[in-house]
Structure formats: structure tokens, C-alpha cells
Amino acid sequence: MRPTDPRFTGIGLGLRAPLAEAIVHRAPPSLRWLEVSPENHVNRGGSFVRMLHEARAKFPLVTHGLTMCPGSTDPLDRAYLTDLAAFVRAVEAPWHSDHLCFGHRDGVFLHDLLPIPFTRDAAAHTAARVREAMAALPVPFALENLSWYAHPGEAELDEAAFIRAVLDASGAWLMLDVNNVYVNARNHGFDAREFIDALPLDRVVQMHVAGHLVAEHGFRIDTHGEPVCDDVYDLLHYALRRTGPVPVLLERDHNPPPWEALVDELDRLDAIWRDATGVTP
Amino acid sequence: MKLDAAQSTLARLCLDRTPRDEDLTALGGDPLRWLLYRHLVRGRFVDTFSDALPVATRALGREALGTMVERWLAERPPTTRYVRELSLQFADFALDHALPEGAPPWTADALRWDAAVMRCHIADDAERVPVGPFAMDRPVVLTPARALLRLRWSVHRDEVPTEGEHALLVFRAEDSLRVEALTLDAFSFALVTAMGAPHTSLTGAVYDVLARHGEHANADVAAVLASLLGDLLERGIVRGSAPDGA
Ligand SMILES: [Fe+2]
Numbered sequence: 001m002r003p004t005d006p007r008f009t010g011i012g013l014g015l016r017a018p019l020a021e022a023i024v025h026r027a028p029p030s031l032r033w034l035e036v037s038p039e040n041h042v043n044r045g046g047s048f049v050r051m052l053h054e055a056r057a058k059f060p061l062v063t064h065g066l067t068m069c070p071g072s073t074d075p076l077d078r079a080y081l082t083d084l085a086a087f088v089r090a091v092e093a094p095w096h097s098d099h100l101c102f103g104h105r106d107g108v109f110l111h112d113l114l115p116i117p118f119t120r121d122a123a124a125h126t127a128a129r130v131r132e133a134m135a136a137l138p139v140p141f142a143l144e145n146l147s148w149y150a151h152p153g154e155a156e157l158d159e160a161a162f163i164r165a166v167l168d169a170s171g172a173w174l175m176l177d178v179n180n181v182y183v184n185a186r187n188h189g190f191d192a193r194e195f196i197d198a199l200p201l202d203r204v205v206q207m208h209v210a211g212h213l214v215a216e217h218g219f220r221i222d223t224h225g226e227p228v229c230d231d232v233y234d235l236l237h238y239a240l241r242r243t244g245p246v247p248v249l250l251e252r253d254h255n256p257p258p259w260e261a262l263v264d265e266l267d268r269l270d271a272i273w274r275d276a277t278g279v280t281p
Numbered sequence: 282m283k284l285d286a287a288q289s290t291l292a293r294l295c296l297d298r299t300p301r302d303e304d305l306t307a308l309g310g311d312p313l314r315w316l317l318y319r320h321l322v323r324g325r326f327v328d329t330f331s332d333a334l335p336v337a338t339r340a341l342g343r344e345a346l347g348t349m350v351e352r353w354l355a356e357r358p359p360t361t362r363y364v365r366e367l368s369l370q371f372a373d374f375a376l377d378h379a380l381p382e383g384a385p386p387w388t389a390d391a392l393r394w395d396a397a398v399m400r401c402h403i404a405d406d407a408e409r410v411p412v413g414p415f416a417m418d419r420p421v422v423l424t425p426a427r428a429l430l431r432l433r434w435s436v437h438r439d440e441v442p443t444e445g446e447h448a449l450l451v452f453r454a455e456d457s458l459r460v461e462a463l464t465l466d467a468f469s470f471a472l473v474t475a476m477g478a479p480h481t482s483l484t485g486a487v488y489d490v491l492a493r494h495g496e497h498a499n500a501d502v503a504a505v506l507a508s509l510l511g512d513l514l515e516r517g518i519v520r521g522s523a524p525d526g527a
Contacts, residue, residue, distance in 0.1 A: 153282020
């Protein structure tokens with residue numbers, strides 16, 4: 001059974017310092033919960049502690065990591081997992097998620113979400129690491145599909161089959177990033193709806209939407225710094241029709257717009273969520 | 282391509298000063314896409330540092346900052362998963378190496394200042410050491426959100442810094458959580474430095490500093506000490522004393 005939590009329904013927003021004041025004091029009714037990245041908060045004092053405390057007083061929090069890098073060939077960092085588990089427990093997150101990628105190599109952190117080859121070996125390696133991480137975490141764990149711009153070497157599987165292989169072998173849930181699906185579909189020339197249909201949708205615990213940058217020749221770069229585009233709203237509606245009422249998060253990490261513009265995006269997402277699921281959050 | 286080779290190749294492509302053709306060939310497909318990864322990774326570090334090291338960035342200019350970042354990535358790339366610590370690692374590297382020709386003479390001080398501000402801003406001050414009531418015969422417990430800094434240039438104060446002696450106690454204010462700096466005289470600077478030693482009582486620290494300055498306890502010293510301690514206690518920089526048996 002897919003993990004659910006009645007606190008997490010409808011639309012959420014990523015807690016980011018430039019947005020924190022507005023989130024706490026001027027949130028619209030369409031905003032029901034927040035997502036936080038443990039890496040921004042663990043073992044840190046000062047303004048981020050206050051921000052988290054104020055946010056927690058108003059909203060339930062779910063956690064979304066940036067640096068587990070389950071696809072990495074470096075050994076898993078036990079101290080990180082211990083801190084992460086304590087943080088997840090402290091904020092009472094219903095589940096934790098991170099990306100299906102690598103981002104560090106030989107102890108060097110590249111601070112990006114880098115692609116791993118869609119091969120059976122890579123799926124097995126990643127699933128084993130995910131199982132190890134899951135054993136250290138107090139809540140269910142979900143993997144997020146990546147936006148990727150190039151594939152290293154020859155693929156043995158298509159992306160959907162690769163994701164399925166990792167989830168099947170690890171028992172992890174899926175964090176479906178709809179914008180990432182869209183960006184990949186446009187950049188690599190496949191059909192976004194067919195891709196979504198090929199995923200194990202019964203494993204989706206949460207979704208992401210975000211804006212992306214349209215660069216030269218229409219190439220799409222996943223920036224989380226632009227408004228969500230119409231096609232991604234449509235794709236979200238399509239995905240929600242298939243998954244049912246899973247919570248949806250708006251990611252806005254850079255280039256923060258006036259708060260009113262974000263409220264409009266949250267309201268539009270809320271309307272789509274209600275229409276697609278037939279549920280009132 | 283094997284997972285291991287894919288990762289070592291892509292990591293090298295992002296870190297090397299100049300991308301290698303053989304790496305682009307090994308990764309396959311359109312080389313421009315791989316160079317986009319390189320561009321995004323490197324640009325993100327420069328953006329992070331221009332935010333986190335504002336005074337140093339103003340001194341260096343973005344282009345020279347970018348050149349230093351290139352060198353850092355090639356020679357001592359980041360080993361932290363925490364974005365907030367990246368600027369500290371980079372500043373350490375930059376201070377260990379010759380700064381770019383043409384950089385103003387206050388660039389090193391600017392790096393020290395920005396790093397001290399960042400350290401105070403992020404310092405984890407959750408109570409991990411026991412704190413008892415303030416007592417002269419016990420070691421002082423200081424906030425972890427503090428840094429002592431000697432600067433030759435007034436980078437902490439002036440858009441165009443001037444040369445001089447600046448002994449600063451940088452700290453995070455308890456209410457606003459903003460980072461501020463107190464200018465200290467030489468005696469007070471030495472005293473706060475001595476207070477940071479974990480096993481020395483406050484009285485011991487005072488006598489150490491007096492001995493090193495060739496002075497004796499007298500009414501003037503007592504007045505300076507009382508005023509400094511009052512200030513440090515009020516600002517939460519001194520949190521109390523280590524309790525007996527701690
Ligand atoms: Fe995402």
C-alpha cells in the first residue's frame with residue numbers, strides 16, 4: 001500500500017529562505033504543506049533554525065534530500081544518514097525522497113544531479129544502496145526521476161524501465177517530477193504521456209512541478225527558476241488522473257517572483273488537483 | 282558504459298581546467314550536452330560564492346572569481362555536501378594561494394571577513410556543552426557563533442577599505458540573528474582569545490594575558506574587564522561558565 005498521510009493533500013511549496021516570510025505570514029488557503037531539504041538545516045544554527053521553527057508551527061513538513069546520490073559508487077556516508085534520520089524524525093516527515101542520480105565521486109561533491117547509465121548493473125547497484133539507506137531511515141523512502149541532458153554510453157533499458165527496475169529491486173516509492181518528464185520528453189523527443197503510462201504509478205507518493213528555462217534551439221534546462229509552463233500544468237492533470245490524489249509540490253528555488261505570482265501558481269495547481277482527482281483537499 | 286567509468290569521466294569533465302576530448306568521446310552522444318553539464322556545475326559554484334563572499338567578490342570581480350574557482354575545482358575540489366560550507370572551503374583554498382594579479386591588496390582580508398561572517402551565520406549553537414552560572418574561577422562558555430579576526434584593511438566597514446589595525450570579534454546577534462562585529466582593543470582581543478581555551482578559568486585567562494602584556498591587575502584593568510564582560514554577557518557571546526565537573 002502506498003504510504004499516505006492526511007496532512008499531505010493538495011498542494012505544497014518548497015521552503016526557501018527568500019520565500020519564508022511570505023509563506024509564514026501570507027500563505028493562501030491553497031498552500032497546505034511544505035517541503036524542506038535536510039541539507040539546508042542539519043547541524044546548523046541561526047536564521048535557518050528560526051525559519052524552520054516558524055514554518056513548522058504553521059505547516060506540516062515533508063523532507064526532500066539533495067545529496068544522498070543513491071547512484072554514486074562512493075560508499076554511503078553513515079554520519080549523513082544518521083543526521084538525516086534524526087532530522088526526518090524531528091520534523092515528523094511522512095516520507096523522505098531524493099534523486100535517482102549521482103553527485104559525488106571519490107568524496108568530491110559536484111553539487112549537481114548527474115545522470116547514471118540506464119543499465120542493469122547500475123540499477124542493481126543503485127537499488128542496493130537505496131535498500132541500505134532505507135534501513136537507516138525511520139520513514140518510507142521515494143526516488144525522484146531526473147531531468148537529464150545526455151546519457152553516458154549506451155543504454156540497456158529505457159528510462160521508465162530503468163526506474164521500474166530500481167524501484168522493484170529496492171522497494172522504494174516514486175517521487176514523480178512532472179516537469180522533469182516534460183523537459184526530458186522535449187529534449188530527447190519522446191511522448192511525455194506515454195512515459196508516464198510506462199511508470200509504476202501505484203508507487204507514486206508525491207509529485208513535483210517546477211518551471212524550466214527554454215535555451216537555444218528550444219533546449220530545456222531544469223532551473224526551478226521560471227514559472228510553470230502550460231504544458232506542464234496539462235501533464236500534471238494527466239498524471240493526477242492516473243495516480244489519484246497524491247500531494248503535489250511546487251519547486252521554486254531560484255529567481256523568486258513577487259509573492260502574488262507564486263500564489264497564482266499555487267491556486268492554479270490547486271484547481272487542477274481538485275479537478276483531476278475529484279477530491280477536496 | 283560502466284557506472285564507475287561514467288562517474289569518474291563525468292566528474293573529471295566537470296572539474297578539469299580544460300575538458301578532455303577523450304572524456305567527451307567516452308561519454309558519447311552530443312559533446313555540447315556534456316559541456317552543458319560542465320557549464321552548469323561550474324557556474325553554480327561561482328553564483329554561490331558571489332552570494333556567500335560578497336566583499337571578496339566585489340574586490341576580485343566576477344571574472345577573477347571565476348578564474349579562482351577554476352583553479353580550486355582542478356586542485357582542491359569541494360568535499361562537503363553542504364552548500365553553506367562551500368564558500369569556507371573555497372576561501373581557505375584562495376587564502377593558501379597567490380591571489381590573481383591586479384586584485385586589490387585587501388582581497389585576502391575580504392575573504393577572511395566573508396568567511397568569518399559565514400561561519401558565524403551558520404554556526405550550530407544547539408547546547409551541546411553544559412553551561413552553568415557565570416563564575417570567575419571556571420572556564421567561560423562562549424557562543425560557537427563567533428570568530429576573532431585581525432584585519433589590515435577595513436573591509437568590514439568601508440566600500441573602499443583603508444589600511445590600519447582592526448581587531449574584531451565577529452558574532453551572531455541573539456535576537457536579530459544578524460552577524461555583527463565589535464572592534465576590540467589589543468588587551469580585550471587577547472582576553473577573548475584566551476577565554477576560548479577550554480580548560481582555563483576566566484581568572485587564569487586574565488592573569489595569562491596580563492603576564493603577556495607585562496601588566497598587573499589594577500583598577501584600570503578591572504574596569505576594562507568589567508565593561509568587556511558586561512558587553513559579552515549582554516550580547517550572549519559569553520553564555521556562562523562550564524559547571525563544576527564538566
Ligand atoms: Fe523535483
